[in-house]
Amino acid sequence: MKPAKKSKTTKTPKGEQTKALILTTALEMLHERGYEQTTMRGIAEKAGVSLGNAYHYFGSKDHLIQAFYHRTHEDHLRASRPALEKEASLKARLLSVMRLKIDTLEPYHEFAGVLFQTAADPHSPLNPFAHAAAPVRRDSVKLFEDLVAGSKARVPDDLRTELPYLLWLYHMGIILFWIHDTSRKRARTYRLIDQTVDLLDKLISLASNPLLRPVRKKALKLVLELREDLTSETSDEAQQTESGDE
Amino acid sequence: MKPAKKSKTTKTPKGEQTKALILTTALEMLHERGYEQTTMRGIAEKAGVSLGNAYHYFGSKDHLIQAFYHRTHEDHLRASRPALEKEASLKARLLSVMRLKIDTLEPYHEFAGVLFQTAADPHSPLNPFAHAAAPVRRDSVKLFEDLVAGSKARVPDDLRTELPYLLWLYHMGIILFWIHDTSRKRARTYRLIDQTVDLLDKLISLASNPLLRPVRKKALKLVLELREDLTSETSDEAQQTESGDE
DNA sequence: CAGTCTTTTTGAACCCGTTCAAAAAAATGC
DNA sequence: GCATTTTTTTGAACGGGTTCAAAAAGACTG
Numbered sequence: 001m002k003p004a005k006k007s008k009t010t011k012t013p014k015g016e017q018t019k020a021l022i023l024t025t026a027l028e029m030l031h032e033r034g035y036e037q038t039t040m041r042g043i044a045e046k047a048g049v050s051l052g053n054a055y056h057y058f059g060s061k062d063h064l065i066q067a068f069y070h071r072t073h074e075d076h077l078r079a080s081r082p083a084l085e086k087e088a089s090l091k092a093r094l095l096s097v098m099r100l101k102i103d104t105l106e107p108y109h110e111f112a113g114v115l116f117q118t119a120a121d122p123h124s125p126l127n128p129f130a131h132a133a134a135p136v137r138r139d140s141v142k143l144f145e146d147l148v149a150g151s152k153a154r155v156p157d158d159l160r161t162e163l164p165y166l167l168w169l170y171h172m173g174i175i176l177f178w179i180h181d182t183s184r185k186r187a188r189t190y191r192l193i194d195q196t197v198d199l200l201d202k203l204i205s206l207a208s209n210p211l212l213r214p215v216r217k218k219a220l221k222l223v224l225e226l227r228e229d230l231t232s233e234t235s236d237e238a239q240q241t242e243s244g245d246e
Numbered sequence: 247m248k249p250a251k252k253s254k255t256t257k258t259p260k261g262e263q264t265k266a267l268i269l270t271t272a273l274e275m276l277h278e279r280g281y282e283q284t285t286m287r288g289i290a291e292k293a294g295v296s297l298g299n300a301y302h303y304f305g306s307k308d309h310l311i312q313a314f315y316h317r318t319h320e321d322h323l324r325a326s327r328p329a330l331e332k333e334a335s336l337k338a339r340l341l342s343v344m345r346l347k348i349d350t351l352e353p354y355h356e357f358a359g360v361l362f363q364t365a366a367d368p369h370s371p372l373n374p375f376a377h378a379a380a381p382v383r384r385d386s387v388k389l390f391e392d393l394v395a396g397s398k399a400r401v402p403d404d405l406r407t408e409l410p411y412l413l414w415l416y417h418m419g420i421i422l423f424w425i426h427d428t429s430r431k432r433a434r435t436y437r438l439i440d441q442t443v444d445l446l447d448k449l450i451s452l453a454s455n456p457l458l459r460p461v462r463k464k465a466l467k468l469v470l471e472l473r474e475d476l477t478s479e480t481s482d483e484a485q486q487t488e489s490g491d492e
Numbered sequence: 493c494a495g496t497c498t499t500t501t502t503g504a505a506c507c508c509g510t511t512c513a514a515a516a517a518a519a520t521g522c
Numbered sequence: 523g524c525a526t527t528t529t530t531t532t533g534a535a536c537g538g539g540t541t542c543a544a545a546a547a548g549a550c551t552g
Contacts, residue, residue, distance in 0.1 A: 010499090010500095011498075011499055011500090011549095012498090012499065012500080012548070012549080014499085014500075014547090014548080015499070015500065018500075018501090039537080039538060039539085040538080040539060040540085041537085041538075041539090049501075049502090050501060050502045050503065051502085051503080051539095051540090052501065052502055052503070052504095052540095052541085052542085053500070053501050053502070055539090055540070055541080056499095056500070056501075057500095059540095060539080060540080061539070061540095113366075113367050113368040114367070116366060117363050117366055117367050120359075120362060120363055120366055120422075121359050121360070121363050122359040122425055122426050127426075129422075129426050176366075177472075179368055180368050180373075192468075192472070195464075195468050196468070198464075199461065199464060199465055199468065202460075202461050202464075203461065206457075206458070206461065209457070211452075211455070211457060212452070214448075215445065215448050215449065215452065218441075218444075218445060218448075219445055222438075222441050222442070222445065226423075226438070256529090256530095257519090257528075257529055257530090258518070258519075258528095258529065258530080260517090260518075260529090260530075261529070261530065264530080264531090285507080285508060285509085286508075286509060286510085287507085287508075287509090295531075295532090296531060296532045296533065297509095297510090297532085297533080298510095298511085298512085298531065298532055298533070298534095299530075299531050299532070301509090301510070301511080302529095302530070302531075303530095305510095306509080306510080307508095307509070307510095
């Protein structure tokens with residue numbers, strides 16, 4: 001399918017330097033001109049290296065995108081810290097984190113679609129759903145672990161374990177909505193966040209209710225299963241397609 | 247962004263014929279060799295027309311994909327009919343329809359990812375989330391309308407109205423999972439369907455419970471809002487990007 | 493320092509999707 | 523039937539991502 005050569009690790013200081021140069025140039029161009037307008041040739045030229053050289057360090061354009069994604073994620077982490085230190089209730093914490101996520105992403109709205117696109121391709125190494133190892137996801141889920149751990153909400157233990165992952169999923173859904181949101185200043189997305197956070201908070205409270213226990217148990221068992229699949233499966237069968245060319 | 251010229255309507259019988267020829271050839275190749283291996287050049291050559299000619303009738307490769315998608319949808323509709331005529335309970339109906347969906351899609355698993363990808367791009371006319379007019383979505387939701395209408399499940403009226411759309415969303419989620427499912431014979435996806443359908447059925451029953459009424463009301467109000475956005479918004483603001491080139 | 497092995501760098505080449513002006517063929521009007 | 527207009531068809535060209543063999547530059551060894 002998609003060749004997607006691995007990006008080589010650098011072996012000398014010179015290489016290190018070149019790689020960094022290419023990366024920063026790429027990020028710059030991506031920020032200034034968006035995805036389509038940023039070409040590998042353009043990056044190479046602006047960085048003063050040859051096209052082939054860029055490909056030596058970054059196996060594909062997607063790898064550059066990944067770097068970009070990483071950066072916004074780190075920005076979001078940094079932006080979230082104050083709120084997580086101040087707020088105590090689960091609801092307030094979640095609300096802050098989600099709103100800050102959108103704040104962070106906002107400057108890149110116009111090409112976020114493409115970003116999401118490449119990330120949704122099952123064959124892409126960037127796909128947060130497929131590859132368990134994907135540091136993107138691990139880091140991302142970790143934020144929600146902190147979010148839950150630091151709150152003193154009354155939530156059943158079994159749910160508490162799964163909650164970070166569930167919130168991560170929820171947050172992916174919000175991003176998907178945001179990508180398609182064309183309202184001014186993304187008002188709709190923010191409203192959606194406000195309302196869904198409120199709803200989620202209510203639901204989590206309800207989840208302790210004995211009436212809901214069987215459903216909760218069943219649902220959580222299912223979630224757990226899926227998560228296990230996600231973190232184990234990939235190594236055995238997923239790679240077969242790669243070698244199956246002729 | 248993506249130029250995506252519109253596919254011209256044909257004006258003569260000769261043109262009609264050529265267009266059909268190109269389409270069938272394309273579907274054939276897509277089926278046999280997947281997305282990446284099917285090139286516009288390849289299609290044109292196999293169909294015995296020039297490359298430019300193919301582009302005259304189909305503005306882009308995506309348009310061909312759209313045709314492909316349409317076909318599988320129709321297959322699914324046809325396959326679902328018997329079950330919808332036989333089954334009475336909502337649960338059984340949903341289970342059948344979902345399983346048949348996966349059955350229908352299965353032959354195209356390897357390139358379904360790409361299909362989903364192009365569909366997730368906000369700029370793509372194929373995107374079922376963005377363009378209300380997208381017949382793909384209308385048709386698709388319609389199936390779930392029939393599914394709900396034909397069942398005699400006891401479900402609150404307000405929920406009943408939104409249920410088809412919610413089930414459509416649910417079905418999109420399952421497809422997303424399926425795309426990433428590498429288990430043999432897609433066993434995991436089928437199991438997921440079994441369990442989630444069961445769960446949904448239980449949830450729908452619970453939804454009538456007075457305890458849940460406030461949450462239900464709130465959630466449905468939210469869903470309704472989003473749906474309205476979806477079906478109206480697109481005309482005013484979404485198109486600006488199109489004309490905003492320089 | 494000379495020779496060898498690695499890493500970095502290059503630039504040409506390949507294939508692909510897409511565009512476009514102009515040729516060929518059909519349809520239309522008189 | 524001929525001129526004009528419309529539709530269909532062509533093929534070359536452009537710009538883009540990606541690959542690759544081989545040159546250049548460095549690192550390492552004796």
